[in-house]
Amino acid sequence: xxxxxxxxxxxxxxxxxxxxxxxxxxxxxxxxxxxxxxxxxxxxxxxxxxxxxxxxxxxxxxxxxxxxxxxxxxxxxxxxxxxxxxxxxxxxxxxxxxxxxxxxxxxxxxxxxxxxxxxxxxxxxxxxxxxxxxxxxxxxxxxxxxxxxxxxxxxxxxxxxxxxxxxxxxxxxxxxxxxxxxxxxxxxxxxxxxxxxxxxxxxxxxxxxxxxxxxxxxxxxxxxxxxxxxxxxxxxxxxxxxxxxxxxxxxxxxxxxxxxxxxxxxxxxxxxxxxxxxxxxxxxxxxxxxxxxxxxxxxxxxxxxxxxxxxxxxxxxxxxxxxxxxxxxxxxxxxxxxxxxxxxxxxxxxxxxxxxxxxxxxxxxxxxxxxxxxxxxxxxxxxxxxxxxxxxxxxxxxxxxxxxxxxxxxxxxxxxxxxxxxxxxxxxxxxxxxxxxxxxxxxxxxxxxxxxxxxxxxxxxxxxxxxxxxxxxxxxx
Amino acid sequence: xxxxxxxxxxxxxxxxxxxxxxxxxxxxxxxxxxxxxxxxxxxxxxxxxxxxxxxxxxxxxxxxxxxxxxxxxxxxxxxxxxxxxxxxxxxxxxxxxxxxxxxxxxxxxxxxxxxxxxxxxxxxxxxxxxxxxxxxxxxxxxxxxxxxxxxxxxxxxxxx
Numbered sequence: 001x002x003x004x005x006x007x008x009x010x011x012x013x014x015x016x017x018x019x020x021x022x023x024x025x026x027x028x029x030x031x032x033x034x035x036x037x038x039x040x041x042x043x044x045x046x047x048x049x050x051x052x053x054x055x056x057x058x059x060x061x062x063x064x065x066x067x068x069x070x071x072x073x074x075x076x077x078x079x080x081x082x083x084x085x086x087x088x089x090x091x092x093x094x095x096x097x098x099x100x101x102x103x104x105x106x107x108x109x110x111x112x113x114x115x116x117x118x119x120x121x122x123x124x125x126x127x128x129x130x131x132x133x134x135x136x137x138x139x140x141x142x143x144x145x146x147x148x149x150x151x152x153x154x155x156x157x158x159x160x161x162x163x164x165x166x167x168x169x170x171x172x173x174x175x176x177x178x179x180x181x182x183x184x185x186x187x188x189x190x191x192x193x194x195x196x197x198x199x200x201x202x203x204x205x206x207x208x209x210x211x212x213x214x215x216x217x218x219x220x221x222x223x224x225x226x227x228x229x230x231x232x233x234x235x236x237x238x239x240x241x242x243x244x245x246x247x248x249x250x251x252x253x254x255x256x257x258x259x260x261x262x263x264x265x266x267x268x269x270x271x272x273x274x275x276x277x278x279x280x281x282x283x284x285x286x287x288x289x290x291x292x293x294x295x296x297x298x299x300x301x302x303x304x305x306x307x308x309x310x311x312x313x314x315x316x317x318x319x320x321x322x323x324x325x326x327x328x329x330x331x332x333x334x335x336x337x338x339x340x341x342x343x344x345x346x347x348x349x350x351x352x353x354x355x356x357x358x359x360x361x362x363x364x365x366x367x368x369x370x371x372x373x374x375x376x377x378x379x380x381x382x383x384x385x386x387x388x389x390x391x392x393x394x395x396x397x398x399x400x401x402x403x404x405x406x407x408x409x410x411x412x413x414x415x416x417x418x419x420x421x422x423x424x425x426x427x428x429x430x431x432x433x434x435x436x437x438x439x440x441x442x443x444x445x446x447x448x449x450x451x452x453x454x455x456x457x458x459x460x461x462x463x464x465x466x467x468x469x470x471x472x473x474x475x476x477x
Numbered sequence: 478x479x480x481x482x483x484x485x486x487x488x489x490x491x492x493x494x495x496x497x498x499x500x501x502x503x504x505x506x507x508x509x510x511x512x513x514x515x516x517x518x519x520x521x522x523x524x525x526x527x528x529x530x531x532x533x534x535x536x537x538x539x540x541x542x543x544x545x546x547x548x549x550x551x552x553x554x555x556x557x558x559x560x561x562x563x564x565x566x567x568x569x570x571x572x573x574x575x576x577x578x579x580x581x582x583x584x585x586x587x588x589x590x591x592x593x594x595x596x597x598x599x600x601x602x603x604x605x606x607x608x609x610x611x612x613x614x615x616x617x618x619x620x621x622x623x624x625x626x627x628x629x630x631x632x633x634x635x636x637x
Contacts, residue, residue, distance in 0.1 A: 192515075344535055345567040348528055352516045387562065446566060468509045468569045 074204075075153070077193045078216045082155035089156025089213065148202075150219040159210040168206065169194040193218075335380035337361040340370040340396065341444065342388045350383065350444075350469050367391030367399075368417050374400055374439070375409065375419055382441045384461070391417070394459040397441050401460035404438055444469065505609045506616075510572030525620070529613050532571045536606055539564045543599055547592070557595065558587040564602070573609040576602060 075093065082091040160168065169190050197204040197218045208214035337354065339361040341347050347363055354361050361383070364373050368391040370384065382400075386393040395415070402411040409419050443456040443464035456464045517524040539560050546557050565580035579602045586594040 343563060343566040343570070345528060345532055345570050348531060349513065349516070349570050352521060352524060352528075355521070356516060356518075389559070446569070467566065468572075 074193050074196055074218060075151070077190070078153040078218075081190070082153055082157060082214070082216075086155040086157030086213070091153075091155040091157075094152040094154065148219050148221050150217065152215050152217045154213065154215040156213040159212050160206070160208040160214055161210050165206075165208075169204070335359065336378065338370065338373055338379045338382045339363045340365075340367065340382065340388070340393065341385040342366055343385075346385070346444075346467065346469070353469060367393060367396030370396045371399055371409075371412050371417050372419060374403075378437075379439055382439055383444055384441050385444045386456070387446065391415075393443060393461075394455060397443075397460045400439065400441065505575055505612045506572045507574040509570065509574075513571065526617060528571060529617060532567055532573075532613075533610060535567055536564060536576075540599075540603055540606065543602075547596055547599060552590075552592050552595070554587045554590050554595075558584055561587065568606075568609075573606075576605045576609055579605050 079091065079093065193216075194204045197220065200220050202218055202220035204216065204218040206214060206216045337359055339347065339350055339354075341350065341363065342365045351361055351363065362373060362379075364370050366388045367384075370382070371391075373379070374382070384393040384397060399409075399412045399415060399417075403409050409417075412419060440462045441460065443461045444467055445453075445456065445464050446467045453464055513525055513528055543557060543560050543564075546553060546560070561580050561583045565577055565584070568574075568576035568580065579598060583595065583598040583602060586598055
């Protein structure tokens with residue numbers, strides 16, 4: 001199967017998905033938005049993003065996690081701002097998947113930039129305040145197909161006055177002393193959002209009218225992986241087109257509709273005393289589990305996808321009230337992250353940063369403990385400090401890779417690590433426990449000569465971040 | 478915001494204000510500290526206080542261990558290096574850049590097995606630590622006062 005054909009198959013699949021998605025979104029916009037708590041809004045944004053990321057671009061595990069982490073942070077910032085500055089009316093999120101342009105020329109991209117700098121999306125680029133035309137934006141690297149996701153965070157709040165627009169995304173600026181005093185906050189949120197979005201190769205813009213409301217729009221590119229097997233693609237396609245869902249009257253089969261009915265257009269209304277959710281958990285659970293069952297077999301990726309399946313099946317069984325419990329599902333949906341770090345302060349700071357992004361992490365303090373932890377359960381991501389007592393990060397990574405390749409912990413035992421004898425991995429339903437699955441490991445280095453990037457990669461690490469860890473560190477994932 | 482300006486000056490932190498925005502220009506704490514402030518929110522209201530307290534505790538323990546280690550007949554440079562490495566890590570994570578810089582020099586001296594140099598460095602690191610401790614305590618007090626008065630917490634500026 002040559003590359004061209006793979007590409008074609010991927011694009012075809014994309015087109016169909018996108019088309020259907022657009023349809024369902026348009027239908028939804030005619031409906032009234034459900035009333036719900038912020039955490040639910042964000043959680044559903046998460047769900048939707050996971051879903052889109054699973055079905056549009058097929059990417060390798062840690063990138064999916066990285067992407068969701070990044071978007072989540074941007075969304076959290078924008079949505080909490082919107083809610084903060086809105087006293088009545090509503091706050092909502094709209095998500096669109098936008099098709100990638102097929103022809104990319106230098107001219108096209110230069111046309112779109114407000115100042116004629118370079119053809120690559122540079123971070124120094126000054127953003128225009130008007131919304132970007134979604135289907136014209138292009139990327140210089142046209143080899144891999146790119147899908148763009150656009151997200152609007154809109155509100156009917158106090159709006160932003162003209163004079164504040166030029167400095168809106170600059171650090172430490174609040175609109176005025178009054179605003180700062182009244183609303184609190186640090187004035188850094190938007191600057192960081194812009195930075196994050198641009199680091200991800202996207203754009204962040206705003207349109208606003210004082211006393212009416214604002215809409216913050218960001219668009220982000222996602223690469224379609226060429227790893228997918230095209231024969232499985234056609235399986236997916238036929239599955240998607242022929243699915244029949246009992247709880248929806250019309251026979252438009254598309255799974256997106258069912259998933260997206262509660263989630264693609266969702267909002268938060270203030271000024272209403274009745275906060276009851278109109279969301280039907282049954283609908284979401286049912287459709288989603290079917291989707292995840294079939295569509296994710298081909299991707300060699302996130303355990304989180306399979307976790308969706310488990311969570312949703314459980315949900316189906318237990319969910320019977322109309323109130324959606326955001327707590328339990330969220331915990332299950334999250335990737336399992338292991339932090340291996342000996343310095344207490346670094347642990348505290350890193351844990352808190354991950355928490356900000358909505359993730360809990362397990363913590364161990366050296367390489368040997370890391371091996372034991374990995375043996376006990378599956379992790380989707382490991383953040384590994386390099387310099388640690390007892391066993392350092394490089395050795396621990398080597399031994400984890402050795403286990404992944406050989407399926408045995410012999411090397412570790414030889415290195416003197418005390419491990420519990422693992423249970424037999426031959427149970428039929430533990431498909432996600434096969435030893436071959438590679439856990440993404442990210443080195444956290446203090447940049448000393450002894451912790452060079454080459455060493456990290458040579459020992460089996462996938463990427464590295466240098467300390468001190470900054471809030472933007474998920475970008476490097 | 479303005480009445481706090483005077484207070485800040487007395488605590489030895491320079492204060493500049495522009496359009497009602499608080500900017501603290503300081504050579505002791507770098508941009509990393511403002512990242513920590515960002516991590517503080519409603520769900521984590523005492524984060525800065527907790528991290529800073531932990532930093533104080535941890536650093537004082539390390540400085541104590543270092544003093545003892547350098548006081549020995551046979552100085553164990555590897556052990557000392559390990560302690561300094563820890564201190565470098567924490568001071569870096571909290572934004573105490575001057576402490577971190579001294580630690581870097583300290584580690585070089587350990588590599589050279591220079592006991593006298595290490596002793597001098599230890600003195601220097603203690604000094605820098607006390608200075609940054611004073612700053613942090615003043616900032617925390619100030620933040621508490623501002624929050625109590627219902628205002629927003631000033632952010633550190635990264636250029637320094």
